[in-house]
Amino acid sequence: MPSREQYERIAVTPAPPVMKPGEVWTVGAVILDARGQAFAQRRSPDRRLFPDTWDIVGGHVEPGESLLGALAREIEEETGWRLRRVGAFLGVSTWTGDDGGGRRHEADWIVEVDGDLDHPALEWSKHSAYGWFGAADLDRLKENCRPGEFLVHDLIAGVLLGPARGPR
Numbered sequence: 001m002p003s004r005e006q007y008e009r010i011a012v013t014p015a016p017p018v019m020k021p022g023e024v025w026t027v028g029a030v031i032l033d034a035r036g037q038a039f040a041q042r043r044s045p046d047r048r049l050f051p052d053t054w055d056i057v058g059g060h061v062e063p064g065e066s067l068l069g070a071l072a073r074e075i076e077e078e079t080g081w082r083l084r085r086v087g088a089f090l091g092v093s094t095w096t097g098d099d100g101g102g103r104r105h106e107a108d109w110i111v112e113v114d115g116d117l118d119h120p121a122l123e124w125s126k127h128s129a130y131g132w133f134g135a136a137d138l139d140r141l142k143e144n145c146r147p148g149e150f151l152v153h154d155l156i157a158g159v160l161l162g163p164a165r166g167p168r
Contacts, residue, residue: 027109036134
């Protein structure tokens, strides 16, 4: 299994986006279990950005870090799982939160992980719950979201239902 540092050099197709100086980037991982359900965690209600909403695993890219290095780090920090394989690239979204952090670019992938999927080691100070979501559960991913804040729902719906059937 590659280490986080090895993900700095790993080749994926298509190649990860190129980060430009001065841009703020985040990464996200859609993790599927053996039943084809997607993992999401609920952000704590006291979080400044998107409080009490469902989120995929991911976070900010730190200075000097690559997108794939950040992806591996965030998966391990937020769940205790280790990134095994980077799968399909889901694209880049650009969004602005209400936290004063400005415009962000988010690169998302479907990934495979190693670890006990029934017992993630959540960062309980940042997340209050977790769940596995199938096609019948997608509306729950919109809980506490304002109109236009359906990125997590749309990403997971696109993965579970396919691009032709998922919302866009």
